[in-house]
Amino acid sequence: MADSGRQTLPLSFSVNGTRYDIEVEPHELLLDVIRKRLGLTGSKRSCDVQVCGACTVLVNGRPVSSCTLPAFEARDKDVLTIEGMAEDGKLHPIQEAFIEFGGFQCGFCTPGMILTAKTLLDENPDPTEEEVIEYMNGNICRCTGYKKIVESIMGVGKSEAS
């Protein structure tokens, strides 16, 4: 409890492998902490009501809408944002597939699409088209018409180049 009368909570967590020890107020949302305090702007705010998936981040490997999740819920957890997908300057195979199969246009939905696709493929490395469509149905894209997103996810690791 700070002297101001406003409660603060210690938040120790890791984001993309980097550990942070900060303090948050109970009402601070994870998306705002990630974007404004940590400066990681890959996660987007769009609908703000848990419908579109632009704000998707993974908390201990599971997708959440960071637009509506209080930051304190990430206590002692590992958060992964789109900035943490590439390793040693090398894009993640899902990112490669989205490029190869044209899985994005404006790119606003793409961080959420890629992170959700990651949890799908972690659970089920070889999904059918129906499984991809069902799993991804909470991520909205205004540009692509989805076909190429589904193709990208189906094509992960199957590209000629990779």
Next chain:
Amino acid sequence: MLRPFRLEEPDSVKAASESLARYGDSAKIYAGGTELLLAMKEGLVHFECLVNVKKIPGLDGIDLDNGNVRIGALSTHRQLERSETLQEKLPVLVEMERNVANLRVREVGTLGGNLTFAEPHADPGTLLLALDAAVVAQKAGGSREIPMTEFFVDAYDAAVEEDEVLTEIVVPLPAANAAVRYRKFGYLERPSAGVALHVMADARRESVQDVRVAVGCVGPKSMRVEEAEAVLRGKSLEEAAQRMAEAGDIAGRAGDAISDLHGSAEYKEHIVKVLLTRAFNDIRAELAG
């Protein structure tokens, strides 16, 4: 924007209930927050204090007990969808859960929160009515069981007192000669109509020994429709099939359908009848199979 609030994190139901009693109107239980925080972000409601019940141990189990499944109120939709116990013993619940909201909401939102919020456009309550389930509500002074038939009071109003914590949902397992279906329809984010049907056949699987019909989403609250059940009870499966249109009409009217952005009342009544008929046909096939 979410306005500041205080957070309390009790580690027992008793402590949670005491906090709630102390704050009265200005505190609310916070579980997954998928409904509560939306309402608070919109400025529709504000609470000075949120009581996080997720630190209370033991409220998210899924256990078999004497012909019942006892589901901890803090189980998330995703836990229910992935539960091997439920997949084996109560697949109708798993199928319903798989189609609630989107993956991220299922990951965080709990069954207890879904029921207590009593949002009319929701799925689990309707199915739980047809399964003849009950919930357990606990407060500092003791606990009580509330049958689902007495749980929903009105839109956004459930029979849970301000200082009570929903701890469990108790679902009797359907008998071997029974079959259950939940069918819904919708084209918006949330369901526009939902029906659940439980049919218990006689030992020879020729007639409807007992039946429960529940309707949800179309009006202010999910409800059992005993008048529609009476049309089907005791009939041969063949005769019941012929009388489904009548039962469906009754169920449609009983649902208290309202005209809103999901559709006109008349349209929803029609959908209820169609869904109920489909549910019955599937059940009949299962019982024959």
